[in-house]
Amino acid sequence: MDGVRGRYSSSSIPSAPSLHTLRHARRTRLNRGFVAVYSCAVVVLLYHQAHRLIHSANLASFISLSLCLADTALAFMWANRQSFLMNIVYRDENPENLEEVRKKSDFPALDVFICTADPYKDPPIRLVSTALSVMAYDYPTEKISVYVSDDGGSQVTLYACTEAVKFASHWLPFCRKNNTADRSPEAYFASNHSWSSETE
Numbered sequence: 001m002d003g004v005r006g007r008y009s010s011s012s013i014p015s016a017p018s019l020h021t022l023r024h025a026r027r028t029r030l031n032r033g034f035v036a037v038y039s040c041a042v043v044v045l046l047y048h049q050a051h052r053l054i055h056s057a058n059l060a061s062f063i064s065l066s067l068c069l070a071d072t073a074l075a076f077m078w079a080n081r082q083s084f085l086m087n088i089v090y091r092d093e094n095p096e097n098l099e100e101v102r103k104k105s106d107f108p109a110l111d112v113f114i115c116t117a118d119p120y121k122d123p124p125i126r127l128v129s130t131a132l133s134v135m136a137y138d139y140p141t142e143k144i145s146v147y148v149s150d151d152g153g154s155q156v157t158l159y160a161c162t163e164a165v166k167f168a169s170h171w172l173p174f175c176r177k178n179n180t181a182d183r184s185p186e187a188y189f190a191s192n193h194s195w196s197s198e199t200e
Helices: 002-007 028-054 058-085 095-101 124-135 155-178 185-190
Strands: 020-024 089-093 110-116 144-150
Touching: 028 058, 110 124, 124 144, 124 155, 124 185, 144 155
Parallel strands: 110 144
Antiparallel strands: 020 089
């Protein structure tokens, strides 16, 4: 792993294009300031609850203990949530630069599993569109495998998949030739695209 990382690191290839860029969120400082103020309020509240628990009567001590435990649990949940907001970043991927960093022969093999169970809840046309859009990825065809798992064992789904295989012989070359952005047939034919004899 270290050899691969060293081989494609930015230090060994100074002119290599970036595969992704990071942008920090503008509200990060505001989030940190809010957490600091709110943490002080939570500490004061927990201190007040603990002080009341120590100096309360027997009946009131049970109520104070319950409130203290509830506030502690809520404070713990809040702290866990805020930890994800301390350094928010947005990633912009640049997959078009992948071929400049690695050869296509070095791309990893991909296995894509599409699961379905009920042809009424998961219409076969959606399943077929998903499978065809994955098969039309701009990726080496010998390195991508698509598996359909039908837990319901439906004959309708099986028939749809056999018809999709026949349609794939037309759809996949069409997508590669026209560099189609919407590679799902359902999305493509629902959009406003330019009609031609080939599209018909």
